[in-house]
Amino acid sequence: MWYPVLDEERGMVMNKSQPDLVEVVAEGGCLLLLEFETGELRRLDVSSFLERGGAYERLRDDEYLKLVRIIDGGMALGWPDGQEVYPEALFAMSERVR
Incomplete structure (x- = not known):
């Protein structure tokens, strides 16, 4: 199944430019808390x-x-119906908590 690329994702090169995810917690209200291998x-x-x-x-x-x-x-990140968010978008579109 094909899903559209967000404008924010266009031009983001898929490479190892940031650390891997180690944990994700859905906080509700469209918010996800992401923990990367660096802590x-x-x-x-x-x-x-x-x-x-x-x-x-x-x-x-x-x-x-x-x-x-x-x-x-x-x-x-992925969900059962095939929605995916790739690392460059995860990092660029998220805000640092700590």
Whole structure:
């Protein structure tokens, strides 16, 4: 299944430019808390993904948001219906917590 690329993701080169994810916690309200292998915590607001519609609309549902998993060996996030967010977008679109 194909999903649209967000404007924020365009031009982001897929490479090992940031550390791998080691944990993700859905906080609700479209917010995910991300922990990277360096210990850095970042908060990602996935509400911008909702604007694309389609399968990404499901991320609005807190129960579905909680089904998030780390995929591709720590390089990305994914959900059961195939929605994915890749590391460059995760890092660039999130805010540092600590």
